[in-house]
Amino acid sequence: xxxxxxxxxxxxxAGPDAEELLGGIAELVPMKSQSREEFFKDCAPxxxxxxxxxxxxxHLSDKIVGPPNDELINALPSTCRWxxxxxxxxxxxxxxxxxxxGMGVSNTxxxxxxxxxxxxxxxxxxxxxxxxxxxxxLRAGGFxxxxxxxxxxxxxxxxxxxxxxGGIGLKMAxxxxxxxxxxxxxxxxxxxxxxxxxxxVSELYNFLGQLDVLMVSIPLSEKTRGFVGEKExxxxxxxxxxxxxxxxxxxxxxxxxxxxxxxxxxSVGLDVFTKEPEVDQRLKDMKHITLLPHVGTENxxxxxxxxxxxxxxxxxxxxxxxxxxxxxxxx
Amino acid sequence: xxxxxxxxxxxPQNGIVWSKEEQNSxxxxxxxxxxxxxxxxEEFYKxxxxxxxxxxxxxxxxxxxxxxxxxxxxxxxxEHLPKSVKYIAHNGAGYDQIDIAAATAKGIEVSHTxxxxxxxxxxxGAFLAISAMRQFYRAEVNVRNGQWKSxxxxxxxxxxxxxxxxxxGGIGKALAxxxxxxxxxxxxxxRNEITPPPDFPCTYIPxxxxxxxxxxxxxxxxxxxxxxxxxxxxxxxxxxxxxxxxxxxxxxxxxxxxxxxxxxxxxxxxxxxxxxFPDEPNVNPKLLQNDKIxxxxxxxxxxxxxxxxxxxxxxxxxxxxxxxKGLLNQVPEQKK
Numbered sequence: 001x002x003x004x005x006x007x008x009x010x011x012x013x014a015g016p017d018a019e020e021l022l023g024g025i026a027e028l029v030p031m032k033s034q035s036r037e038e039f040f041k042d043c044a045p046x047x048x049x050x051x052x053x054x055x056x057x058x059h060l061s062d063k064i065v066g067p068p069n070d071e072l073i074n075a076l077p078s079t080c081r082w083x084x085x086x087x088x089x090x091x092x093x094x095x096x097x098x099x100x101x102g103m104g105v106s107n108t109x110x111x112x113x114x115x116x117x118x119x120x121x122x123x124x125x126x127x128x129x130x131x132x133x134x135x136x137x138l139r140a141g142g143f144x145x146x147x148x149x150x151x152x153x154x155x156x157x158x159x160x161x162x163x164x165x166g167g168i169g170l171k172m173a174x175x176x177x178x179x180x181x182x183x184x185x186x187x188x189x190x191x192x193x194x195x196x197x198x199x200x201v202s203e204l205y206n207f208l209g210q211l212d213v214l215m216v217s218i219p220l221s222e223k224t225r226g227f228v229g230e231k232e233x234x235x236x237x238x239x240x241x242x243x244x245x246x247x248x249x250x251x252x253x254x255x256x257x258x259x260x261x262x263x264x265x266x267s268v269g270l271d272v273f274t275k276e277p278e279v280d281q282r283l284k285d286m287k288h289i290t291l292l293p294h295v296g297t298e299n300x301x302x303x304x305x306x307x308x309x310x311x312x313x314x315x316x317x318x319x320x321x322x323x324x325x326x327x328x329x330x331x
Numbered sequence: 332x333x334x335x336x337x338x339x340x341x342x343p344q345n346g347i348v349w350s351k352e353e354q355n356s357x358x359x360x361x362x363x364x365x366x367x368x369x370x371x372x373e374e375f376y377k378x379x380x381x382x383x384x385x386x387x388x389x390x391x392x393x394x395x396x397x398x399x400x401x402x403x404x405x406x407x408x409x410e411h412l413p414k415s416v417k418y419i420a421h422n423g424a425g426y427d428q429i430d431i432a433a434a435t436a437k438g439i440e441v442s443h444t445x446x447x448x449x450x451x452x453x454x455x456g457a458f459l460a461i462s463a464m465r466q467f468y469r470a471e472v473n474v475r476n477g478q479w480k481s482x483x484x485x486x487x488x489x490x491x492x493x494x495x496x497x498x499x500g501g502i503g504k505a506l507a508x509x510x511x512x513x514x515x516x517x518x519x520x521x522r523n524e525i526t527p528p529p530d531f532p533c534t535y536i537p538x539x540x541x542x543x544x545x546x547x548x549x550x551x552x553x554x555x556x557x558x559x560x561x562x563x564x565x566x567x568x569x570x571x572x573x574x575x576x577x578x579x580x581x582x583x584x585x586x587x588x589x590x591x592x593x594x595x596x597x598x599x600x601x602x603x604x605x606x607x608f609p610d611e612p613n614v615n616p617k618l619l620q621n622d623k624i625x626x627x628x629x630x631x632x633x634x635x636x637x638x639x640x641x642x643x644x645x646x647x648x649x650x651x652x653x654x655x656k657g658l659l660n661q662v663p664e665q666k667k
Contacts (some may be wrong), residue, residue, distance in 0.1 A: 114488065114513075118490070125454055125458045126458065135627055138619065138628040142612075142628070143629070148633060149634065152630070153634050154454075156450045157636075291471055292471055293478075293480050295470050299486040
């Protein structure tokens, strides 16, 4: 009998890819548990999922069984040796528990890069040019919002800093280049893949002080929670802008809101928030910022790529014992 | 000998906004600068006539904002200009508010501000292309209404799609450079193929219909004149790919608006990104109510940075002409 892979969530775009990659190698079993409690029972000895060897996880299943944190990982059957998460960010996954029991966890970097970087550049333009305010004004029956010329700025010649030069940061740099911005980046260590015209700045506050726009592109972890806080924001120039397509909690949201209210920050472009899907009303009431509902990869091509990458990890695990995107915490 | 007189016909309240210093130092060095105070066309005609305060002006700095006081520079207004007028230096790359034929007939040379508008306008074009494909306007409305992703359907990537540019001038090229970075493939139509070819990969398509058939995104980057007015209509929309996107940062009147509305309704167009409309600041409510498109109130160069660049270029044109070196950016129709 073919090994069982539990499908937690749904495959929206990559049904054919699942056939192609897992057909004949494994059986994809849709999760039917109706609650977290029931799921734990289903994974226990004798339960219907007690013999699964791997999991395809996408976040919609969290609505039914809750987040795949350490507690859930520990409830999985011992036969389960691979957790393929669909998504680049895996802060919701219990990697500590996974490592402790020798289970591999993979994510889907790369597949999200272009779509997320495009979202980030959209936010960069929208905030510099105050386009949300302009469009809202137009649709409400006005035209140019009064005074917009004062705050809207050209991108040409402005200094844009990328915090986190990973796959997404690299794509951002290439997308931003033709707009004539001066590009800098800050990272734990210089990235040899960074293009020569994107200058590395090793000291964080030296980096922040030079920027007209900060593009946040670091993963969320215990170390990076609140990384961009009061001190970091106040180090930036008055009138500067922050764009966040990473994770909401990387920025101290209260400090950011204060800085917007007193004008220290000229604008922010956010695709992510501290407690999605809730968004602070104070942010929703601000006309001069740009907000999106975590749609970084909300399009057909990126979604399919992500799903396929998770499936590839499962296939490689089944045939070679490990997948190409094993997260660092589980190595 | 006294300095030639130049009239600043710009915003009736503020005049030149970002370059008052240069207005005084650069232009003031070679001309006596007068500000427009006429509050109606009738009053303006009086001021231009013999004995009036503008009766001897040699040059005019013109901004579209002056139209709210004295109207556009149509044939009638131009014919009322005193014989002394030699130069109209227009602030804007598009100069459809000036009747060039009438100016030429009177021996008046007209300049505009190409180049100075390219980066800012192309950035708007890129923004509209991305926003239309990714459906970002709807997404933002959703956040602000507390609906998050509810009701949003999957959008599309600009990456690896075909961008068809109609009018490969300064703005068209700047737009191509921006969107090529997103792995878009650029094809273009122009009155003539550009030689030597631009410094980025692109393919010239001699027939507009072929361009429309191949493009996922069509961007209009051509000037408005008698030939191009209403030139993008039902026939062109029918030739476009199903589910394609139209971006317009040129002039609203290039497009037949009824045909555009039809194309949006029928789903022929997946979306559109529009910065310009035929009768600004009035905009068809049907467009304002359509949340599948992205619309902006002619923001092409609405930043202090571009506004200043453009103002300076107009002043430089006047200074050059008054110093005997001719206009720097005379409009193509007059450069024969």
